Amino acid sequence: MRRPAKSDINVAEDLQVVDFPFPESEPRSGRVLLVDDDSQLTELLTRILGTRHEVLIASRGEQALQMCLQHRPDLLLLDLRLPDMDGLSVCRQLRAGEFAATPIIFITAGSEEETACWEAGGSDFVCKPINPLTLMHRVNAHLALKFQADSLQHLAYKDSLTGIANRRYFIERIEAECGSACRDGDPLSLLLIDLDCFKQYNDGYGHVAGDHSLARTARALHACLKRPSDFIARFGGEEFACLLPGTPAPQAERVAERMQAAISALAIEHKYSSVAPQLTLSIGLAQLHGLYGETSVELLERADQALYSAKAEGRNRIANAER
């Protein structure tokens, strides 16, 4: 096992694109949020778009922001004038957060409002009175681009050998999870998981068999996670990293034990191992000390120290930094 240097932690791995989706001639259906207090207009737009897309309606700006968080629309059609706030500030708020790339099409009274729409971060605009054909094509074109961007991002975050998330995605997630755990005072645990004597495995059985066993291990580890917020990535060659939001160290240790049992149940022969006649794991566990403003790098370092101890103490074991 190679202990990662601190500087490694932000190094993104190369993209390994396995396949590439062909552009769809017909855009697939999307979820469109209509934000307008004019019920006649929303009825008309629902008739135009509702045959292909799921249409949700908000009549106020605050309601639209809430619905975005709750329903995660693929596209917004946003009126400039709303009863509680203007559409421009709804757009700016969405752009500042996790909806930075969601297409937002403004509905304007005239083209003189165009500049304000672009400056607020709008993707496009349509003027009243609305031409149904123009609107439908604009919406479909923006959705097609959005879905292509989504698939590319999905590929960029995926480890092609194992099919689970890659290091790039892990680094983004750990930053975000550490931030929200510190803010909310919630526990967050990290497991660093490393296959034992894997160099000997490759040397003895060959690299192709090594790849195959890595992929089986990744699937088995992934299957040990029970909560939707739990998440595992391939962190490096034969090393995995697992984040368990809302989970204190004692519960995280149960997950680590489950992982060891799952690998043991796979019973992958390893006659070259100095530890056991089959493939085994060493796991380092650390919990975020959010109250002290600990960073993701420090959490990674402590989990890595724990993993190092697990290896030094004989491998095939869990070392808990919190004990």
Ligand SMILES: Nc1nc2c(ncn2[C@@H]2O[C@H](COP(=O)(O)OP(=O)(O)OP(=O)(O)O)[C@@H](O)[C@H]2O)c(=O)[nH]1
């Ligand atoms: N087959 C295969 N092997 C890999 C891959 N990535 C890393 N490895 C191998 O994993 C091995 C890791 O070796 P070491 O870092 O010495 O660790 P180890 O032999 O598992 O020893 P300990 O961790 O101390 O138990 C090396 O032989 C790498 O070539 C991969 O994608 N496929």
